Amino acid sequence: MFRTHHQLSETRRPRVVIVGAGFGGISAAHGLRKAQADVVVLDRNNYHGFWPFLYQVATGILETQEIAYPVRSLLRKQDNVDFRMADVQSVDLDRREVLTDRGAFEYDYLVVAGGSATNFFGNDELAEHTFGLKDIEDADRLRNHILSAYEEAAAASDPARRDALLTFVVVGGGPTGVELSGQLATLAHRTLPREFPSLDLSHVRVVLVNSGDSVLQTFPEVLQAHARRTLEKLGVELRLEQHVESVEDGIVRFGDGSQLGATTVVWAAGVRAGDLTAALDVPLGPGGRVPVTPTLNLESRPEVFVVGDMAYLEGYKGDKAYPMVAQVAIQQARRAAKNIEALESGRELGEFSYLDKGQMAIIGRRSAIVDGFGMRLRGVPGWLTWLGLHILYLSGLRNRIVVLLDWLAAFVSPTRSTNVITRPDAGERVAQVQERLLAAHRESPAELEAA
Secondary structure, X not given: OOOOHHHHHHXXXXXXXXXXXXXXXXXXXXXXXXXXXXXXXXXXXXXXXXXXXXXXXXXXXXXXHXXXXXXXXXXXXXXXXXXXXXXXXXXXXXXXXXXXXXEXXXXXXXXXXXXXXEOOOOOHHHHHHOEOOOOHHHHHHXXXXXXXXXXXXHHOOOHHHHHHHOEEEEEOOOHHHHHHHHHHHHHHHHHOXXXXXXXXXXXXXXXXXXXXXXXXXXXXXXXXHHHHHHHHHHOEEEEEOOOEEEEEOOEEEEOXXXXXXXXXXXXXXXXXXXXXXXXXXXXXXXXXXXXXXXXXEEOOEEEEEEXXXXXXXEEEOOOEEOOOOHHHHHHHHHHHHHHHHHHHHOOOOXXXXXXXXXXXXXXEOOEEEEEEOOEEEEHHHHHHHHHHHHHHHOOOHHHHHHHHHHHHHHHHOOXXXXXXXXXXXXXXXXXXXXXXXXXXXXXXXXXXHHO
């Protein structure tokens, strides 16, 4: 059992505090399973989320509970670890304390694995007028908003109002943006036509905006080209080499001066380190990440390790920073756990070495691309590989079975039982955006129509 500050004198075992129960935090805890130490994991939520499936929750393929698993259940087999549901507020590096809304937790070693947040690049208006997709709450809000937009469109008699309700803009051409765009198009053209027989869904527009000249630009060009063709076949409009200047009141303004009316705008144009980095009170690197040594600790504080999306370390494919992906977080957490044991035993610390397992992205129904281990797969083979590997990393046998069944149901039938509106306020938000959008349309109809 972990002891908080006033109980510390009762034990001589080293105390390890892990902040965050994501891929990095859970992997660090598992890496310390044989350590002679007391370990506590802190997180504001009591679940570990499988974020690669967030877009499937947002588009009604999966339920929220299918991509979440209780942290205590993940750690139940470890006698030396405990969990506290607590909101970390700051870290006192001198006193070696993590301060939370549940009190102070002293540590001998600290692992910071707080993950990332949507990067709005300091633009508060973007944060206010668009949807991010970084946690279960985001996905649930977006799903309710999307379904409410369709319901409002079914009741709309004004063509301009209907078209704006049926326009979905996704900003960002990385895996999240591509996967979400593909599913939004599938939802519009395969799932919903039978459920909205009186609504002409040929008016649906799914627009994917990216500042680069292609999508999925970290993939080989042949796979990028396949992704573009697949998206276009699904009906996704690509606006490449274009950036978004602003989003306000349902109007997306682009860098070339054009404008587009859209009730739903999703921001998937980048991520930054989570806000917890500021609590460490150390100089930050690009993306708000914490610079660490090759052994993953702070240069001035060898007892403090930072892993995953919060850590800034160069060495990926030469001198690039390691990407903010799950595999990096998992492997860095395991190395940090080994280095904590090394510090305790007086051994030399090992430097982080990354085994790149490749990358993959699902584009639409029965289509994905995979680039890893010398393989370049696309279409159905890529899709099957994507399914298998993601199921492998999903936590909990029940979740794996339920997700497989839901995927099978989505494959053989267009109907989705998860297409229910559970937030009445979602309809109110849609209506408010619509009113402001239509007011702008009346003021400058030519500009919006030209877009």
